[in-house]
Amino acid sequence: MILRRKMISLLLVLTLCTGMVISADASEISDTQKKTEELEQKKQSAEEEKQALVNQLNAIVAEMDETKAKIEAKETEVREKEEELVQAKIDENDQYESMKKRIKYMYENGNTQFIEILFESKSIGEFLNNAEYITTISEYDRDMLVEFQNIVQVVAQQEETLKAEYAELETMQNNLIAKQDELNELMASKEEEIKQISDDLGAAREKLEQLKKAAEEAARKQKEQEEQARRAQANAGANVSQGAGASVVTGNGTFTHPCPGARVSSEFGWRDEPIAGAGNTHKGLDLAAPAGTPIYAAAAGTVSIARYSNSAGNWIVLNHGNGLQTYYMHASALYVSEGQTVSKGQNIAAVGSTGQSTGPHLHFQVMVNGTPVNPRNYL
Numbered sequence: 068m069i070l071r072r073k074m075i076s077l078l079l080v081l082t083l084c085t086g087m088v089i090s091a092d093a094s095e096i097s098d099t100q101k102k103t104e105e106l107e108q109k110k111q112s113a114e115e116e117k118q119a120l121v122n123q124l125n126a127i128v129a130e131m132d133e134t135k136a137k138i139e140a141k142e143t144e145v146r147e148k149e150e151e152l153v154q155a156k157i158d159e160n161d162q163y164e165s166m167k168k169r170i171k172y173m174y175e176n177g178n179t180q181f182i183e184i185l186f187e188s189k190s191i192g193e194f195l196n197n198a199e200y201i202t203t204i205s206e207y208d209r210d211m212l213v214e215f216q217n218i219v220q221v222v223a224q225q226e227e228t229l230k231a232e233y234a235e236l237e238t239m240q241n242n243l244i245a246k247q248d249e250l251n252e253l254m255a256s257k258e259e260e261i262k263q264i265s266d267d268l269g270a271a272r273e274k275l276e277q278l279k280k281a282a283e284e285a286a287r288k289q290k291e292q293e294e295q296a297r298r299a300q301a302n303a304g305a306n307v308s309q310g311a312g313a314s315v316v317t318g319n320g321t322f323t324h325p326c327p328g329a330r331v332s333s334e335f336g337w338r339d340e341p342i343a344g345a346g347n348t349h350k351g352l353d354l355a356a357p358a359g360t361p362i363y364a365a366a367a368g369t370v371s372i373a374r375y376s377n378s379a380g381n382w383i384v385l386n387h388g389n390g391l392q393t394y395y396m397h398a399s400a401l402y403v404s405e406g407q408t409v410s411k412g413q414n415i416a417a418v419g420s421t422g423q424s425t426g427p428h429l430h431f432q433v434m435v436n437g438t439p440v441n442p443r444n445y446l
């Protein structure tokens with residue numbers, strides 16, 4: 068009973084201990100789980116941010132393509148305008164040259180002053196200024212020259228405008244390139260961030276996996292321990308009821324033999340090697356048998372003693388009434404408890420060598436009104 072109670076409290080302690088280990092693991096698991104989920108969220112938002120950057124970059128690239136097309140168109144316009152300007156200048160010059168020829172022809176025979184002015188002028192503008200004072204120049208030539216000069220100015224102005232537009236487009240494109248560089252840098256750092264989160268996430272997931280495995284293992288071990296404890300408990304409980312074998316009644320005497328088949332190793336009343344302090348008189352009959360051999364109740368009665376003592380080891384005293392008692396000593400196991408009634412031939416114990424004993428045997432003793440008598444008289 069005490070053993071069983073001890074075992075139950077041990078079991079309780081074991082259960083509490085493993086329970087605590089598991090709950091500690093459980094809190095670590097839930098922490099790691101939480102951390103994993105946080106990292107997953109962080110990774111998702113980082114990837115969303117990255118996607119936003121990708122979208123911005125794509126928009127910029129599209130804008131750059133558009134600007135590039137505009138620049139190319141503007142380049143064509145500028146080139147065409149340049150050609151137009153060149154042509155306008157050629158026209159202007161042709162007009163000037165033909166006018167000079169006409170003037171020269173008109174004034175071939177006189178007015179050398181005018182021809183001097185004409186040929187000394189370094190530019191058309193200078194000539195026209197000088198010619199203001201010369202009324203002889205034809206209205207037609209003057210008008211033509213001014214018109215051609217105006218065309219040159221307009222074309223030059225248009226070319227200037229186109230060049231300015233071109234420069235504007237170039238600036239726009241440069242800004243786009245700068246923005247693209249900036250976005251690429253942001254993208255690189257975002258990718259670095261995602262990589263870091265992914266690494267952390269991988270580590271957290273791995274840790275979670277390990278913790279779960281460890282918890283499963285701990286739970287499995289706990290179950291195993293509980294199973295073992297339960298079995299040990301069942302075995303301890305079984306000792307009284309299931310350890311004993313079937314009843315055996317032998318012989319024709321008053322008593323059935325308590326250990327049939329055993330060899331008498333020491334007779335009642337004397338002994339070969341008296342144990343110190345035991346006296347010279349042997350109070351019972353020693354029946355040598357292998358440890359575990361069943362011991363049977365010599366007659367029906369009540370168990371008045373079933374316990375351990377230093378000298379008798381595990382021993383039993385049966386009270387049969389009318390002043391008659393039987394003793395059974397040195398047992399390895401007891402299958403009955405004090406106060407219990409037993410039938411004749413009931414398996415009450417097993418042979419052992421507990422207490423003061425030199426080898427496995429049953430010391431069988433018969434008492435009549437408190438005095439040992441020779442057991443052989445009853446078998």
Ligand SMILES: [Zn+2]
Nearest residue numbers: 351352353430
């Ligand atoms: Zn003995």
